[in-house]
Amino acid sequence: MATPDHSDKDELPLIRHLIELRSRLLRSIITIFIITLTLLPFSNDLYHILALPLMAHLPAATSMIATEVTAPFLAPLKLTLAIAIALSIPMLLYQLWSFVAPGLYKNERRLILPLLISSTFLFFLGIAFAYLVVFPLMFGFFTQAAPKDIAVMTDISKYLDFVLTMFFAFGIAFEVPVATVLLVWTGVSNVENLQEKRPYIIVIAFIVGMLLTPPDVISQTLLAVPMWLLFEAGLWFSRLFVPKSSK
Secondary structure (H helix, E strand, O other): OOOOOOHHHHHHHHHHHHHHHHHHHHHHHHHHHHHHHHHHHHHHHHHHHHHHHHHOOOOOOOOOEOOOOOHHHHHHHHHHHHHHHHHOHHHHHHHHHHHHHHHOOHHHHHHHHHHHHHHHHHHHHHHHHHHHHHHHHHHHHHHHOOOOOOOOOOEHHHHHHHHHHHHHHHHHHOOHHHHHHHHHHOOOOOHHHHHHOHHHHHHHHHHHHHHHOOOOHHHHHHHHHHHHHHHHHHHHHHHHHOOOOOO
């Protein structure tokens, strides 16, 4: 008598998961597409807002320039798409959470959801810190450091690439508390061990600031010091929310 073939039954859960994954990816893409279409009429205004930290420090007779034929159209469009993706992060994380939550334990679901929410908040906080605090100081330093008889006129595409890189760097750097909590929660390290490594963490923060920011002390310090303070915040939250291992 032939044994029953269980291959079809084993494939069914995998197919259902793939269908669900495709559905959630389509919802995420549609969300980004809708937000992009909504913001598209305001793309030039959005770029103007983005350029304000630099324009405030340019001489009165100068302005930003476009060295490529398509730059006046593509630069605002690229910015609009980047903003749409950033605004879609809550929806993207919700789709990710809905997909993985059924496979998590109850205590994991209780911790993962706050981590997703806090990581989103910290990412936007890093972007806001870069725009409101770092950029005015940085661009003021750069424009004042220009040699005499040199007109500072930045290309709009190069400026956009630089600003988006800085936004991403500060957004990722502000995720230090989440990374700290995860290290303690997963058992890779503990609060006491991380406290002992505090001097090394401070040195690493300044190295990261040196690698991710322009070669000036102000920008490096403005990234390194918040990373260190956020590391201390991560240690504090680890003591509160990560349960001690049972004896």
